[in-house]
Amino acid sequence: MEKFGTYSFLLDRTSKRVKQYAQQRFKEEDFDITVDQWLVLKNLNEHNDQNQSQLAEVTGKDHPTLTRILDLMCKKGLVERKACAGDRRSFIIHLTDFGKSKQKEWVPKVDKIRAKAWENLTEQDYQDLKRILNTIYESLS
Amino acid sequence: MEKFGTYSFLLDRTSKRVKQYAQQRFKEEDFDITVDQWLVLKNLNEHNDQNQSQLAEVTGKDHPTLTRILDLMCKKGLVERKACAGDRRSFIIHLTDFGKSKQKEWVPKVDKIRAKAWENLTEQDYQDLKRILNTIYESLS
DNA sequence: TAATAATAATTAGTACAACAAATATATTGT
DNA sequence: ACAATATATTTGTTGTACTAATTATTATTA
Numbered sequence: 001m002e003k004f005g006t007y008s009f010l011l012d013r014t015s016k017r018v019k020q021y022a023q024q025r026f027k028e029e030d031f032d033i034t035v036d037q038w039l040v041l042k043n044l045n046e047h048n049d050q051n052q053s054q055l056a057e058v059t060g061k062d063h064p065t066l067t068r069i070l071d072l073m074c075k076k077g078l079v080e081r082k083a084c085a086g087d088r089r090s091f092i093i094h095l096t097d098f099g100k101s102k103q104k105e106w107v108p109k110v111d112k113i114r115a116k117a118w119e120n121l122t123e124q125d126y127q128d129l130k131r132i133l134n135t136i137y138e139s140l141s
Numbered sequence: 142m143e144k145f146g147t148y149s150f151l152l153d154r155t156s157k158r159v160k161q162y163a164q165q166r167f168k169e170e171d172f173d174i175t176v177d178q179w180l181v182l183k184n185l186n187e188h189n190d191q192n193q194s195q196l197a198e199v200t201g202k203d204h205p206t207l208t209r210i211l212d213l214m215c216k217k218g219l220v221e222r223k224a225c226a227g228d229r230r231s232f233i234i235h236l237t238d239f240g241k242s243k244q245k246e247w248v249p250k251v252d253k254i255r256a257k258a259w260e261n262l263t264e265q266d267y268q269d270l271k272r273i274l275n276t277i278y279e280s281l282s
Numbered sequence: 283t284a285a286t287a288a289t290a291a292t293t294a295g296t297a298c299a300a301c302a303a304a305t306a307t308a309t310t311g312t
Numbered sequence: 313a314c315a316a317t318a319t320a321t322t323t324g325t326t327g328t329a330c331t332a333a334t335t336a337t338t339a340t341t342a
Contacts (some may be wrong), residue, residue, distance in 0.1 A: 004255050007270060009157050013201045014274040015156040018149050020300070021281040034327070039150065052291065060154045065328055067292060068151045072327085089290040089337045119229050125273050126234065131149060131153040132270050138260045141163040157329080164330085175296065194320060206299055208322060213297085230320040237294045 018117055025113045031106050036061070037073055038110065044079065044095040045103045078102060104112045159258055165191040166254045172247050177202070178214055179251065184234040185220065219243060245266045 022035050033041070036059075043058050044050070050058075059102045070093060073079045078099035084090035095103070118126065163176050174182070180200050186189070191199075197207045211234060214220045219240035225231035237245070259267065 004259050005253070006161065006269070007258070007267065008156075008255060008270060010274045011152070011159055011202070015149075015152040015197075016276050016299075017278050017281050018152055022149065023300080025206060038327070053289085058223070060150070060157070062329065062331095064150050064293080064295065064330075068193050068328075084290095087290080087338075091291075111145070117148070118145050118240075118281050120276050121273060125276075126148065126270075128266075128269050129273050130151060132262060132266050133151045135149075135261050136149040137158050137184070139258050139261050140158050160331080171332075175297070199333095202298090203300065204321065205301080205323080209298075227310075228320080242316080 021116070022110075022113055026110075029106075029109055031109075032076065033078075033102075033106075034069075034072075034084050037078075038106070040066075040069055040073065041078060041095070041099060041103050042107075044093065045100065048095045049082075051084060051092055053090075059132055073099075095113055143206065152172075162257070163251075163254055167251075170247075170250055172200060173217065174219075174243075174247075175210075175213075175263055177210055178187070178219075180209075181214065182219060182236070182240060182244050183248075186241065187217055189236045190223075191232050192228075192233055194231075214240075 018034050022038075026033060026038070027033065030037075039059050040055065040061075043055065047058075052066055052070070054086075054127065056063050059066065061069065069138065070079060070081070077096060078093050080096055081091040082094050084092050143198075160176050167174060167176065167179070172179075181196065181211075184196065184199050188199075193204065193207055193211070196202075197204050198208065200217055202210065207222060211220060211222070218237060221235050223235050225233050226251040240275075
């Protein structure tokens, strides 16, 4: 049982490295965006005009964190908060034309950066990792 | 290639959940410690009296982060900074008797908490995960 | 309808992560 | 010995995570 103490260390260390690597490459390519902001941009591109609760759910961010990520993205003009017609408590998060153009510009380069981690692994490894991570996630829910 | 965009999300989401789960259980058990502080405590218990650079290396923390983790652990009396005889730039981080007793008290419960994530997986899964995570880590180094 | 509960988002406080820059001390090459 | 370089740690800044509390609005129910 004690040996399982190490998986949490490896998981933490690896996800940190993956994020750090992407962030460094984003900087080198002069993408003016953080990795977490990219995740939001990507999700909005697939499904625009969500409210913050929906967006928090799909990105796996909690509400206060998402609030601050969106504050920063609004400042950059990538997204805007629009009033929600049916519910005055909500904001609709809208990916702007500027945001869309940036997403389109960056996405091929991001895919290339993300693929780097995978260069010494197989399709089977990818399927195994997905299954194992999702099983862990479910076990702790 | 585009499909590999999801592994980073799953990795981030799962390691966050693992950390969050452990932290919640630590709180429930009234361990007065964070998950990152625990990692330092555990490493010092295995090898006491390291300097901060060594400790940063084995815990995978960068130096500024470790400095702040140790500041908090010093306040709680778990560790102390001692002058290093041969090098006045360094501090030797010493796990106190109090720190040792707490480590001993908490370690069986921590192992149990850590094992929870693994309840629906096999030994082979464990070996695969270790190998895949280490391969990713190396590919991005 | 008025009181209560639930929901959407924000704010505040504490902790950690990554990076850059600063400080102090050691080591190296000449 | 002196200058240049390297090492150990700290400080400052920005961004993210989690908790609790707050505000505004909507839904429920007595």
